[in-house]
Amino acid sequence: MRSNVSKRPNITAKLALSAFLAVATPGIADAMPWSWDMFSQPSYKAQEDLPPARPEGVVPASGRTYVKDRADSARLKSPVEPTTASLERGEAMYKRYCAPCHGDTGKGEGLVGQKYVAPTDLTTDYVQKKANGDIYFTITNGGLAIMPSYGDSVAEADRWHIVNYIKNNLVPKAAVPVSASK
Ligand code: HEC
Numbered sequence: 001m002r003s004n005v006s007k008r009p010n011i012t013a014k015l016a017l018s019a020f021l022a023v024a025t026p027g028i029a030d031a032m033p034w035s036w037d038m039f040s041q042p043s044y045k046a047q048e049d050l051p052p053a054r055p056e057g058v059v060p061a062s063g064r065t066y067v068k069d070r071a072d073s074a075r076l077k078s079p080v081e082p083t084t085a086s087l088e089r090g091e092a093m094y095k096r097y098c099a100p101c102h103g104d105t106g107k108g109e110g111l112v113g114q115k116y117v118a119p120t121d122l123t124t125d126y127v128q129k130k131a132n133g134d135i136y137f138t139i140t141n142g143g144l145a146i147m148p149s150y151g152d153s154v155a156e157a158d159r160w161h162i163v164n165y166i167k168n169n170l171v172p173k174a175a176v177p178v179s180a181s182k
């Protein structure tokens with residue numbers, strides 16, 4: 001048929017190209033068909049064999065304490081002592097994550113705090129007398145009404161550093177009157 005005749009040069013050209021590729025680039029030509037290359041490799045296929053024995057100690061035997069709700073959080077014990085390093089880290093993290101609303105002083109004068117719902121004053125007895133675990137709970141899960149949770153952006157240890165900072169250094173220590181030294 002005419003149409004076949006007209007295709008012949010095309011096929012001849014393809015064969016010539018393949019032959020050329022096979023000679024000029026043996027690597028590429030050998031690899032055909034390339035769609036199987038990734039499959040045909042000496043790796044384990046799913047379910048092919050039992051998984052290797054698990055080495056000792058790779059599954060953590062300790063974990064975080066489960067707390068049911070805010071009331072339950074008071075029993076959380078801080079694993080981070082309020083050392084100078086902890087307080088410094090806590091201050092830096094407080095300024096990064098909390099000060100935009102609560103302000104550097106903790107009284108709520110942060111730029112966002114001024115426009116948003118007024119944040120709780122962190123220097124009052126209400127907050128200062130709270131259990132550490134309660135403040136940790138607020139950072140992790142958010143406030144009573146509208147404060148967002150920071151559990152997904154502040155690392156666990158940093159949350160405790162922030163708690164240490166709020167409890168120990170956020171409220172300036174009262175200056176000792178000179179007469180008190182008598
Ligand atoms: C986007 C603004 C905003 C940021 C950022 C923010 N807070 Fe708050 N926070 C609030 C507001 C508003 C309230 C009061 C309403 C509420 O409890 O939801 C509040 C309340 C609180 C309370 C009191 C909760 C209670 O038990 O009554 C604590 C403690 C607190 N924040 C700590 C923090 C700490 C620590 C950070 C930083 C990790 C932080 N907040 C970051 C807005 C913010």
